[in-house]
Amino acid sequence: MIETLRTLAPLAWRNIWRNPRRTIITLIVVAMGIFSILIFAAFLRAWADSSRDRVLTLMTSSIQIHARGFLDDPTVKHLFEQPSGPLAEALDHPDIAHWAPRLLFPAIVQSEYRTLPVTLVGVDPAREATISVIPANVIQGSYLSGRQDVRIVLGDKNLARLKTRLGKRVVVLAQAADGTLAERGFEVGGVFSGDSEIEGQFAFVALDTAQDMLGTGNKLAEIAIQVPDPDKLPAVVQALRKAAPDLDIRTWKELSPMAAAVDQMMGLIVYVWLWVMFVLMAIGIVNTQLMAVFERIHEFGLMQALGMRPRMIVGIVALESGMLVGLGILIGMGAAAFLISALSGGVDISGFAEGAAMIGAGTMLYPELDPPQIIQLSIVVWVLGVLVALWPARKAAKISPVEAMTHVS
Amino acid sequence: MCPDTKEATTPGADAPENDSIVVCRNLEKHYRQGAIQVPALRGVDLEIHRGDFATLAGPSGSGKTTLLNMIGGLDYPSAGEIIVDGQDLRALTKSDLAEMRLRKIGFVFQAYNLIPVLTAAENIEFILRLQGVGSRERHERARAALADVGLEGLEDRRPSHLSGGQQQRVAVARALINRPAIVLADEPTANLDTQTAGGLIDLMADLNARHGTTFLMGTHDARVIARSRRHIELTDGRISGDELRNT
Ligand SMILES: Nc1ncnc2c1ncn2[C@@H]1O[C@H](COP(=O)(O)OP(=O)(O)OP(=O)(O)O)[C@@H](O)[C@H]1O
Ligand SMILES: [Mg+2]
Numbered sequence: 001m002i003e004t005l006r007t008l009a010p011l012a013w014r015n016i017w018r019n020p021r022r023t024i025i026t027l028i029v030v031a032m033g034i035f036s037i038l039i040f041a042a043f044l045r046a047w048a049d050s051s052r053d054r055v056l057t058l059m060t061s062s063i064q065i066h067a068r069g070f071l072d073d074p075t076v077k078h079l080f081e082q083p084s085g086p087l088a089e090a091l092d093h094p095d096i097a098h099w100a101p102r103l104l105f106p107a108i109v110q111s112e113y114r115t116l117p118v119t120l121v122g123v124d125p126a127r128e129a130t131i132s133v134i135p136a137n138v139i140q141g142s143y144l145s146g147r148q149d150v151r152i153v154l155g156d157k158n159l160a161r162l163k164t165r166l167g168k169r170v171v172v173l174a175q176a177a178d179g180t181l182a183e184r185g186f187e188v189g190g191v192f193s194g195d196s197e198i199e200g201q202f203a204f205v206a207l208d209t210a211q212d213m214l215g216t217g218n219k220l221a222e223i224a225i226q227v228p229d230p231d232k233l234p235a236v237v238q239a240l241r242k243a244a245p246d247l248d249i250r251t252w253k254e255l256s257p258m259a260a261a262v263d264q265m266m267g268l269i270v271y272v273w274l275w276v277m278f279v280l281m282a283i284g285i286v287n288t289q290l291m292a293v294f295e296r297i298h299e300f301g302l303m304q305a306l307g308m309r310p311r312m313i314v315g316i317v318a319l320e321s322g323m324l325v326g327l328g329i330l331i332g333m334g335a336a337a338f339l340i341s342a343l344s345g346g347v348d349i350s351g352f353a354e355g356a357a358m359i360g361a362g363t364m365l366y367p368e369l370d371p372p373q374i375i376q377l378s379i380v381v382w383v384l385g386v387l388v389a390l391w392p393a394r395k396a397a398k399i400s401p402v403e404a405m406t407h408v409s
Numbered sequence: 410m411c412p413d414t415k416e417a418t419t420p421g422a423d424a425p426e427n428d429s430i431v432v433c434r435n436l437e438k439h440y441r442q443g444a445i446q447v448p449a450l451r452g453v454d455l456e457i458h459r460g461d462f463a464t465l466a467g468p469s470g471s472g473k474t475t476l477l478n479m480i481g482g483l484d485y486p487s488a489g490e491i492i493v494d495g496q497d498l499r500a501l502t503k504s505d506l507a508e509m510r511l512r513k514i515g516f517v518f519q520a521y522n523l524i525p526v527l528t529a530a531e532n533i534e535f536i537l538r539l540q541g542v543g544s545r546e547r548h549e550r551a552r553a554a555l556a557d558v559g560l561e562g563l564e565d566r567r568p569s570h571l572s573g574g575q576q577q578r579v580a581v582a583r584a585l586i587n588r589p590a591i592v593l594a595d596e597p598t599a600n601l602d603t604q605t606a607g608g609l610i611d612l613m614a615d616l617n618a619r620h621g622t623t624f625l626m627g628t629h630d631a632r633v634i635a636r637s638r639r640h641i642e643l644t645d646g647r648i649s650g651d652e653l654r655n656t
Contacts, residue, residue: 007539011527011535014526015526298521299525302524304483305483305516306516308507308511310503401483
């Protein structure tokens with residue numbers, strides 16, 4: 001076997017270069033195919049990571065606790081008591097890094113000029129900073145300083161919409177726990193940047209201030225929980241559900257099905273794309289190898305006459321295909337690895353930001369070099385390429401030496 | 410080896426079996442061309458003996474190439490018997506035939522005998538590689554074989570950088586490298602000019618004399634026939650003449 005390979009390899013290699021132009025075209029086709037597959041896979045991965053990270057680090061976190069009914073009707077009607085007893089113990093779970101209490105409610109924010117509906121979030125600023133990146137993303141003024149802070153933090157986008165500025169006052173209107181309309185003035189104390197969806201939807205006030213304004217007492221609308229190890233997520237959820245069977249406890253996958261779907265479907269999408277590209281490559285490979293075989297009918301007849309078995313003829317053509325496809329793959333792999341490394345600092349897709357936010361990604365994608373995936377995809381394409389090239393190879397082996405020898409080209 | 414033993418025997422007659430490299434009995438070959446059958450060989454009885462230097466002549470279409478192909482195991486006969494070096498070829502599979510050709514037959518065709526991407530030496534070594542001969546021995550034998558046909562110093566040339574005569578010499582050297590039972594040459598001189606053709610036939614006669622290699626050559630070339638020591642005539646797929654000649 002090794003000896004056969006040693007015999008055939010140099011022959012195959014030289015045969016590839018008998019028609020350099022055709023070989024180079026085939027190499028380009030294969031290289032571009034694998035390049036596009038790898039780049040596509042890297043960007044898809046980056047997109048999935050980005051939408052997942054966005055879910056995990058902006059608002060949703062890994063797990064959320066609500067009162068039953070809150071997700072369908074997110075108002076003060078569906079609140080729950082501050083954790084105590086078994087739930088408080090469950091929140092001490094070693095796999096929970098942090099958690100933060102929130103009071104979310106629909107509200108109207110009024111400036112001198114405009115009125116805007118938002119989701120107002122009452123937060124414990126110190127805890128919020130441990131589970132969300134928003135407190136760190138304050139671009140003007142400062143984030144809330146404590147649970148009694150009386151200022152409001154708006155998104156950059158809403159600041160512009162309200163035509164207001166840092167230090168100005170806005171009025172917040174919301175339905176209180178007793179059904180009356182609560183109203184309260186806030187000074188704009190800080191402006192955060194997130195992505196446009198988050199900036200447009202949320203505004204933050206201190207938790208005690210919000211509870212006081214709505215008259216909810218100590219009640220909460222949400223607890224957001226950070227579980228750093230994704231493998232531990234199911235166990236943690238189970239523990240929490242057991243501790244608080246009356247509450248609605250969900251993971252980010254249930255809360256953001258789109259991001260979860262992207263995360264899960266990614267492998268499949270990559271393989272669909274791989275097949276599409278592979279069909280194009282296969283046409284190139286088969287075409288090249290068929291031409292290469294038809295040009296050498298006499299030669300294959302000669303080799304058989306000299307005592308080469310048909311199987312070895314298949315072997316030599318397959319080897320040529322293997323080298324050709326392999327070389328193309330190496331070139332495409334190299335180019336893709338180079339581009340991905342060059343872009344790993346981040347690609348700004350804010351040009352498509354609106355669309356990107358809609359499908360759940362941030363404005364920056366960070367494609368990462370994933371050598372095992374690159375190698376796996378390349379091997380798949382290589383094996384498939386050699387397999388389709390077996391067709392021309394078998395054609396070569398079927399050439400009858402007698403007929404081939406009279407076929408003088 | 411020793412020409413006198415051969416001349417003592419009558420061609421095709423009852424020579425001892427172990428002295429017969431090739432035995433054909435009532436050999437027939439029909440080609441199918443659409444609906445009609447083209448008879449190419451119609452009952453050939455022939456024995457080739459060890460050390461023969463024989464030519465096979467006859468008008469175009471008389472079946473020379475067909476007969477050489479049958480003996481070389483490149484195709485199966487339609488009927489009759491064919492034994493090469495004691496082996497009944499009809500009993501062999503395609504793969505066995507390939508092995509038989511590798512070990513026992515040397516071919517020299519009219520042209521395009523060499524694998525174009527391999528050098529002269531590599532073309533010869535190729536056979537040895539297929540036979541599993543080790544690299545050192547391969548190199549030495551290929552060099553020696555090229556020297557034997559007067560191509561010293563041209564080992565590393567590709568066929569495209571060799572003249573037609575040189576290419577045929579490489580083909581002869583290759584045909585001999587496996588120490589074959591018989592060398593089958595189909596019009597080996599047809600593409601060569603007179604002088605080069607003369608050189609090639611001299612070479613083959615010389616190799617036959619020195620190594621005792623058995624040659625069977627299909628040819629129209631009168632000068633080749635003139636050098637042969639046994640001459641076989643084929644007409645319409647039948648042997649029409651078989652005579653020994655003296656050099
Ligand atoms: N592959 C084939 N298919 C059909 N008929 C064939 C085939 N090969 C040879 N023949 C026919 O068989 C007969 C013998 O052909 P062959 O080639 O053996 O003759 P030849 O003596 O070698 O002729 P030439 O001197 O022209 O080379 C011819 O009638 C030829 O047309
Ligand atoms: Mg012929």
